[in-house]
Amino acid sequence: MxxxxxxxxxxxxxxxxxxxxxxxxxxxxxxxxxxxxxxxxxxxxxxxxxxxxxxxxxxxxxxxxxxxxxxxxxxxxxxxxxxxxxxxxxxxxxxxxxxxxxxxxxxxxxxxxxxxxxxxxxxxxxxxxxxxxxxxxxxxxxxxxxxxxxxxxxxxxxxxxxxxxxxxxxxxxxxxxxxxxxxxxDYDGTPDLHDYDFDGIFDEFEGGANIVPPENTSESFTCPPSQEEAYELFVQAYNNVTSLMGSNASQEEQEEAYAKYLEAKACYESSLNSGTSISPPKEGTFGEIYEVTLSTPTAMMLDFSTGDVGGEDGDIMLEPWCVDYPAILGNYAETNLISLEDVTVEDIPSSGYTNEDAMEIKIGYVYINRNSDGSYTAFVVVTHEKIGECDHKVTLRYRTLG
Incomplete structure (x- = not known):
């Protein structure tokens, strides 16, 4: 449903x-x-x-x-x-x-x-x-x-x-x-679709996914080489299932489409576990350090390129999770650094990025976010306060690679 x-x-x-x-x-x-x-x-x-x-x-x-x-x-x-x-x-x-x-x-x-x-x-x-x-x-x-x-x-x-x-x-x-x-x-107890920005559309379906059967439909199913392609295949396979159900297609067609959906879902989850691999930049320096405060539910989003807080789009978003730690949605990878001042281009990880997933953020540790415009920003959460059952307030510092 x-x-x-x-x-x-x-x-x-x-x-x-x-x-x-x-x-x-x-x-x-x-x-x-x-x-x-x-x-x-x-x-x-x-x-x-x-x-x-x-x-x-x-x-x-x-x-x-x-x-x-x-x-x-x-x-x-x-x-x-x-x-x-x-x-x-x-x-x-x-x-x-x-x-x-x-x-x-x-x-x-x-x-x-x-x-x-x-x-x-x-x-x-x-x-x-x-x-x-x-x-x-x-x-x-x-x-x-x-x-x-x-x-x-x-x-x-x-x-x-x-x-x-x-x-x-x-x-x-x-x-x-x-x-x-x-x-x-698929009723396995784990959410498959998420609307993190509360715009009424599941994030997995945004970006113009077409309602067409997945391309890899042979008996020997092969996972796509990249996480982005695996994600697109997953969305296409799911949309194909719902499309066939809505058009009263035959049971055989629906079962075949659902089998392909499960294969595409397994590929996508496997790519998430392995993390996204990238080719980090070889030169450049991180710029001025900025400090900003995010809070749920009114000031959750941060655009690193403009510094805007609370807009509809951005690079990271503070999650309203009912947990004791801060959780941030973004496309970032953890580093071993604890000093934002010391971060250099050589510290940008080549893998382990969350690819628009949310996870627990460790206070005091430096993370590198791959922004929507292709740039990179180093950030660290310096304070966290739980202000409600599911609401949070964090102060973070960040600097972007120039």
Whole structure:
């Protein structure tokens, strides 16, 4: 399931709430008033089964005595559209129902069940499991596969997802903006796709990758000679799989494409482990030393060529990881130096570069970053402060090869 498919799950769930309040913005108040003042009667069976099973409903327009359960016409069209009972309510929407429940009987709705497909099966649940007024668990079915989402931070937005219902987390929203930032495509427990700059597009897919089959498709699969080529092959292979799935290609075609994707993925991971090899420059001197402070989430990016902080593009980026050490995204390699003043062109490593990956930075050690414009910058983190559960602040010094 791709990033935008997973995002669609959120839209489906939130869409149910939109229907409720668009139907009547004063829904909760009207339910209380109509129950106290008498509404329309009817019979409604609560068969949500915790949000997973369907139920059948029927209603008539007979009146009820004040305070009794029954149907109410809240929008004035002459047809019953809301059913209310003790700790239970239902909203009629286009022949289906949205069920609301007060499971702990504290007078506050803490569960909403939706039928998003109109088949009578309540396939989506919107739950406040700890009864604090905020939804923290989402359950829905998409293309026959049940998926889950949980709010761990308590802000009402899902933080982690189980998109294929196997009981394991395979998608993460790192900055609580409602958009998935990391995705485990092959469900092996490790994220394969990352949106480090939170622009809504996985970084692996940026750069104009074409949706075409990989070139190396013979039975004797050969890994590309460079990490860049391995990366391009990996992206092409993944896009080819998703393209075939989206076009309802035959099972045989999909299985063949997925096998090639696994081979390309293995090649790319192997190239990451070995590091990128380069031919470092033979001459030049490192220039003036600058000092800058980066912090998450507002001043994460640094462009070494301009010195700009907090822009959309740059050469390194401080990561909002929930760890005790500073993690920086970039294309850098570690040196054995501890003095930025002593670094020379001869200290530029020829291998071991992270190739736009993130890793732990050791305070006080010199790293060489290969910048996006092809230049080289030596930098060292001199201070680190953890300013939140997942937020960090670092001061670093750097100088660029002239």
């Amino acid at each position: 791709g990033k935008f498919t997973a995002f669609l799950l959120i839209l489906l769930i939130l869409g149910g709430l939109y229907y409720i309040y668009n139907k009547n913005p004063d829904l909760i108040k009207d339910i209380i008033d109509d129950t106290n003042n008498g509404g329309s009667s009817g019979q409604l069976s609560d068969n949500t089964g915790g949000g997973s099973n369907g139920g059948s409903f029927s209603s008539d327009n007979g009146g009820t005595a004040s305070g009794e359960s029954g149907w109410s016409d809240t929008d004035g069209d002459g047809a019953p559209d809301i059913y209310v009972s003790t700790g239970f309510g239902a909203v009629s929407i286009n022949g289906s129902y949205i069920i609301t429940k007060d499971r702990n009987e504290d007078g506050v709705i803490d569960a909403i069940y939706l039928d998003t497909t109109g088949d009578g099966d309540f396939d989506t649940s919107y739950l406040d499991e700890d009864y604090n007024g905020k939804t923290d668990t989402w359950i829905t079915a998409f293309n026959g596969v049940k998926s889950y989402a949980w709010d761990l931070s308590g802000d009402g937005i899902p933080d982690v997802y189980d998109t294929n219902g196997d009981g394991k987390v395979d998608a993460w929203d790192l900055n609580s903006d409602g958009v998935i930032d990391e995705k485990d495509v």
